[in-house]
Amino acid sequence: MTIELASAENAENPGSTGSAEGTTGASAAGEGSAALDLLAQQVRDLVDAVVLTGAPQDEIVEITAELAVLTDRLRALRRTSRHPLAFDPEGVPRHAGNAVTGSANPYALPLVSQVTPDRTIRAELSFRQVHEGPPTSVHGGVSAMILDHVLGQAVAVAGGAGMTGTLTLRYVRRVPYGEPLVATAEYVRSEGRKSWAEGRIALPDGTPLVEATGLFITPRVWKEEMTGAQ
Numbered sequence: 333m334t335i336e337l338a339s340a341e342n343a344e345n346p347g348s349t350g351s352a353e354g355t356t357g358a359s360a361a362g363e364g365s366a367a368l369d370l371l372a373q374q375v376r377d378l379v380d381a382v383v384l385t386g387a388p389q390d391e392i393v394e395i396t397a398e399l400a401v402l403t404d405r406l407r408a409l410r411r412t413s414r415h416p417l418a419f420d421p422e423g424v425p426r427h428a429g430n431a432v433t434g435s436a437n438p439y440a441l442p443l444v445s446q447v448t449p450d451r452t453i454r455a456e457l458s459f460r461q462v463h464e465g466p467p468t469s470v471h472g473g474v475s476a477m478i479l480d481h482v483l484g485q486a487v488a489v490a491g492g493a494g495m496t497g498t499l500t501l502r503y504v505r506r507v508p509y510g511e512p513l514v515a516t517a518e519y520v521r522s523e524g525r526k527s528w529a530e531g532r533i534a535l536p537d538g539t540p541l542v543e544a545t546g547l548f549i550t551p552r553v554w555k556e557e558m559t560g561a562q
């Protein structure tokens with residue numbers, strides 16, 4: 333098998349049309365290791381293959397033993413530091429280990445979002461069968477995680493970065509996997525350390541599937557650190 337390191341950026345989000353400028357997500361600034369991004373993508377492919385396998389029992393036992401060897405090999409080289417946190421030009425924090433956007437995190441889609449000229453967050457995405465909840469539909473918690481993140485990004489772009497205080501969802505229609513979808517979010521308003529945003533996951537024609545509103549709170553400790561207050 334030949335591994336093309338140069339293709340890591342494409343491999344991490346097939347089908348993404350995100351450009352480097354105005355794009356939020358670990359791949360946007362080319363941070364991290366291309367090799368690690370490829371490993372993460374390989375593990376995503378592996379997880380998909382596990383979910384869909386029809387292998388006989390003895391084959392599964394053999395494959396499991398082979399994977400255990402690889403897991404031990406990686407575990408022996410565990411790092412002690414976190415992935416570095418960086419801010420992109422729009423002020424959105426990101427790191428390659430993030431559960432939604434992290435190119436080096438196999439658990440992440442990973443989502444690659446763009447900041448549009450009107451400061452809306454927009455991400456093209458496609459769920460996979462591994463995200464299934466009800467038969468043929470994406471698990472509601474997975475949709476919530478994506479919306480939590482893009483709403484948080486909308487607030488960060490507006491200068492009010494914070495932690496999610498509340499997230500309210502309306503599941504309008506079942507969310508399919510294996511189909512192109514669009515997640516968008518907009519900043520609404522702020523009061524002191526509290527900021528609100530709204531967003532949705534929709535079909536490409538705009539038909540809403542899940543709608544969300546969220547309150548994000550800049551933690552008191554962050555403000556104190558920024559202002560040097562005690």
Ligand SMILES: CCCCCCCC(=O)SCCNC(=O)CCNC(=O)[C@H](O)C(C)(C)COP(=O)(O)OP(=O)(O)OC[C@H]1O[C@@H](n2cnc3c(N)ncnc32)[C@H](O)[C@@H]1OP(=O)(O)O
Nearest residue numbers: 424425480481484485488495496497498549550551552553
């Ligand atoms: C760009 C990246 C996008 C990332 C998006 C994803 C973000 C996440 O997933 S964050 C993880 C999930 N969220 C959390 O873990 C948050 C856990 N909670 C906390 O850390 C704290 O409770 C926190 C930060 C929300 C508030 O703490 P603190 O700064 O001490 O707030 P505090 O001073 O008590 O309250 C400030 C105001 O917010 C209100 N408030 C506090 N918590 C909440 C809440 N959960 N819901 C509603 N209102 C709240 C208070 O009532 C108060 O209101 P007012 O000013 O009107 O009296």
